[in-house]
Amino acid sequence: MIAWWLLACGAPREELVVLAASSLTEAFGDLEARFEEEHPDVDVVVAFAGTQTLATQVRQGLAADVIASADPAHAEALAAEGLTDAPRPFAANALVLATTGDVDLARLPEVERLVVGADEVPVGRYTAAMLDAAGERYxxxxxxxxxxxxxxxxxxxxxxxxxxxxxxxxxAVVYATDLAAVDGVRGVALPAELAPPTTLVHARLTSAPHAELADAWMAMVEGPEGRALLASRGFALP
Amino acid sequence: MSDRLALLPAALLLALLALPVVGLLGTTSPAEALAALWLPSTGEALWLSLRTTTLAIGLAALLGTPLAWRLSRSRSPWSRALLLVVELPVVLPPAVLGLALLAAYGRQGLLGPLLAAAGWSLPFGTGAVVVAQLVVGAPLYVLTATAAFRAVDEDLLLVARTLGAGPARAFLTVAVPVAAPGLITALGLAWSRALGEFGATLMFAGNLPGRTRTLPLAIYGAMESDLGQARAIAVLLVAVTAALLVGLRALGWRSST
Structure with a gap:
């Protein structure tokens, strides 16, 4: 701890700020450690929140370098407003039915309590679309x-x-990757025709204080190291 | 400290407290706030907030007034320990308090099996909203009411007792009227805290329109989709809370004159 303090005070480190959707918590934790290994003079700060909260922070002028979003539509809107460069896909995720019991989609009405995402967040919208599609079938x-x-x-x-x-x-209906971090919860895969894969995109902010570092970060995320780490956390790759 | 010396820090603190609210009000016109009220989702959340906080604060006053009275009449180590119990929920971060409420009343909580046996379930229901508001509001009520009761002169009570009043009557006809302005302040503080309760509600009661989605949860939800609407609902919440505080203050002023 003290050594960390001394280190932190000793060398002036550059701070790369990455805003990331909450589903990326573990994966970007890994990537942050790897990036800092390769750039010892850089301190990567990853702020995790719901995608729309992140978009709001960008619109309010929060000083950040990269935004990684779970909803391409949000990212496209930011780019259209000139706040970020064009977003690029870097990973894909899938919805799953997570349960502590023994149900599948057809028998979902048998559960006592089901929890979903709110309509305002991407996972909630994806879930509503999936349930509507399943309603056509069941x-x-x-x-x-x-x-x-x-x-x-x-x-x-x-x-x-x-x-x-x-x-x-x-x-609960969550992303497949969310289950990697928890025990005692079973993920039931959903048919792709009901729940198409969801795309994660990232973009550099036009106001990024560290544009070069932002590019290096995004290159690593898209490169072999990033792909390997994302895959190990259960993400699919574009 | 001379008056002039106190001026600068006082003004600084007032500015720190007022600026965010002024800023918030500046982002939304009264017409926009009123328009937000007519959205079914907001009206529903406001109505739920009013119902649940009224119940929570009613319970806090009903159960908290006797406790505050006992605490105010005693300076024993025991009552100091009790005060600590009352203060505990205030120092916990609200989300942690929500986890603690689940640990007490949730399915796997201390009382969970007991509640389940009785056919009751608190989490995800409107009852959970009330409990969360009660737990964050009641400490403010009890602490403020205790201070108000401390100012009640023991001699006044003795006079009432020598005139033949029983302890309950002396309490109701002497102690409560004398402490009334302080009790009303206590109600106002607890009520506004309950109205603003967010973290414990989300954790313990969840977020379902009409059942557990109170005004603060509706604001948080709107922040994810429509910032303008979030601000409008927030202005509405400020207006409701301000009306409540001013109304209670007026009541307290009347009872003290």
């Missing part, structure tokens, strides 16, 4: 019954997962 009664099982619409995918891990909910 019928309107199934769709209506699922709706009565929803006890909470959580503001981030990690909040939804927490309710499941705490034992307060029986099932």
């Amino acid at each position: 019928g309107a009664d199934w769709r209506a019954a699922v709706e009565t099982r929803v006890v909470s619409r959580e503001p981030s995918v990690r909040h939804a997962l927490a309710k499941l891990v705490l034992g307060e909910a029986d099932a």
Whole structure:
């Protein structure tokens, strides 16, 4: 600890600020450590939040270098406003039905408590689209019954997962990669025709204080090292 | 400290407290805040907030007034220890308090099996919202009411007792009226804290429109989609809380004159 203090005070380090969607928490933790190994004079600060919160921070002029978003539409909007360069895809994720019990999608109405993401966050919108598509397959009664099982619409995918891990909910719809970090929760894969893969994109802010470092970071994320680390955390690659 | 010496720090603190609220009000016109009120989702959240905080603060006053009275009449180590118990929820970060509430009343909590056996379940229900608001609001009520009761002169009570009033009657006809302005302040503080409760509610009660989505949760939700709407609902919350505080203050002023 003290050594860390001395180090931190001794060398003037540059601070690369990366804003990232909460689903990237573990993967970007790995990437941060790797990047700092290769750039000892750089301190990478990754701020995790819901994608829309990140977009708001960018619009409010938060000094940051890179934004990594779970929703391409949000990133495209920022680029259209001239706040970031064109976003590039770097990973893909999939929705899964996470459960502590023994259910599958067809028997989802049997769970007592289902937790999903709020309509305002990407995971919530993807979930609603998936349930609507599944409703076409299993019928309107199934769709209506699922709706009565929803006890909470959580503001981030990690909040939804927490309710499941705490034992307060029986099932939740989250990203496949979220399950890598928890025990005791089973992920039930969803058919791709109901839940198409979701794309993660990143972009450099036009106001990035460290444009070169931002490029180096994005190159690493897209490069072999980044791909390997992302894959080890369960992400699919574009 | 001379008056002039006190001026600078006082003005600095006032500016620090007022600026964010002024800034927030500046972002939204009253018309926009009113328009937000007519959105079904906001009206629903406001109505839920008003219902749950009224119940929570009613309970806080009902259960907290006797406790505050006992605490105010005693300076024993025991009552100091009790004060600490009352203060505990205030020092916990709200989200941690939500986790603690789950550890107490959740499925796997201390009382979970007992509640389940009785066919009750608190988490994800409107009851959980009330409990979260009660736990954050009641300490403010009890601490402020205790201070108000401390100012009640023991001699006044003795006079009432010698005139034949029982302890309950002496309390209701002497102690409560004398402490009324302080009690009303206590109510206002606890109520506004309960109205603003967010972290513990989200953790313990979840977020479902009409059932557990209170005004602060609606603001947080809107922040993810429409910042303008979030600001408008926030201005609405400030207005409701201000109206509550001013109304109670007026009541306290009347009861003290």
